[in-house]
Amino acid sequence: MTTRVGFFPQNNSLWVLRHRGILERSLPDVAWVNLRDLESGERVDPRLGLPSLHGDHLFDGGYDFIGTGATPPITAQGKGHDIVYVAISEPRHENGRLVTLRGNGITSPGDLRGRRVGLGHGSWQTTLVLLALEKAGLTWKDIEPVDVYDDAARRFLDGEFDVWVGSYPYLREVEAEAELHDLVATETLFTHRSLWFTGREWAAAHPGELRAIVEALQEADRWTEAHPREAAELFPGQTAEAWEHALVTRPWGLHPVSAEFVAEQQRAADLYFASGLIDREIRVADAVVPEINDIVQQSRN
Incomplete structure (x- = not known):
């Protein structure tokens, strides 16, 4: 049976895995699904501006396994999908932050009221903005996303x-072109981890395939850490140096x-519901499976 793995550049681990041929050694029948090819530009939720690539294709047969940032599994659960978390990365605060141009009078999250805030809506960036607003005593309705x-x-x-x-x-x-001002340190808001998830039904039916993907991702990550320049040349859209x-x-x-991590995700999920960005309250812990945690821990040994 074909195992369908979704990938895109922003999940660095899956991008490298796709281009190194590591998974094919243990799972010869792999179909790689470029998530950018699934994005038609039609938004499935006008409140989130959430591209279909970030959730629904996991459940309509588009792919079986995916890696993203913090937000997509929250919105997936919010739509009633039965997802399970597979693994998380360590904190990656350095990956991104909330910035403005220095000298424009915006110096803290409290100055966001009425401001236009650019973000990849429906990605981890929505979570960061919600947490920054909460810290300032503001809500989603106070900004123009x-x-x-x-x-x-x-x-x-x-x-x-x-x-x-x-x-x-x-x-x-x-x-390189402008002097920036950081409005809030990312690490004071959340750990900003990469994560990987799938559907509960698929995970239960394919434990061998799941184990193979986890082990292949570990190998891809070890290679990337040891060969960052070579890995960088696999990525599109920016220079290898960047x-x-x-x-x-x-x-x-x-x-x-x-x-x-579960507590952090629950706090974010509660904010999504309170802001009207998901339709139902969710319990993040329902998406954690001890047996899958065991697979990930064994892959580290």
């Missing part, structure tokens, strides 16, 4: 929005889902 993706850096420099959730390698372009900077400043390796 601007949904931006590949051209975000240029649009920020062109003044289309006041504040931007920038991430590497795209922040490198902006840092991608190398992004790769060497983040942690590598998959870890079991921790109680700390």
Whole structure:
């Protein structure tokens, strides 16, 4: 049976895995699904601006396994999908932050009221903005979110929005052209981890395939950590130098889902519900399976 794995550049581990041929050694029948090819531009939820690639294709047969940031599994559970977390990375605070142009009068999250905030809506960036707003005593309704993706850096420099959730390698372009002010330290808001998840039914029916994917990802991460420049040359859209900077400043390796992470995700999920960005309250702990945690822990030994 074919195992369908979704991948895109922002999940660095899966991108490298796709291009190194590691998984095929243990799972010869792998179908790689480029998530950018699944994005039609039609938004499935106008409140989130959430592209279909971030959740629904896991349940309509598009793919079986995916890696993202913190937000997509929350929105998937919020839509009633029965997902299970597979693994998490270590914290990767250095990957991105909430910035503005220095000298424009915006100096803290409290200044966000009424401002246009550029972000990849429905990604981890939505979670960061919600947490920053909460810290300032503001809500989602106090800002004007601007949904931006590949051209975000240029649009920020062109003044289309006041504040931007920038991430590497795209922040490198902006840092080279403008003096930035960080509105809040990312590590004071959340751990900003990569994570991987799947559907409960698929995980229960394919434990061997799941184990093979986890072990292959661990191998891909070890290779990337040891060969960042070579890995950087696999990525599109930015220079190899920019991608190398992004790769060497983040942690590598998959870890079991921790109680700390579950609590952090639950706090974010509660904010999504309170803000009207998901329709139902969810319990993040329902998506944690001890047997899958065991598989991830064994892959680290």
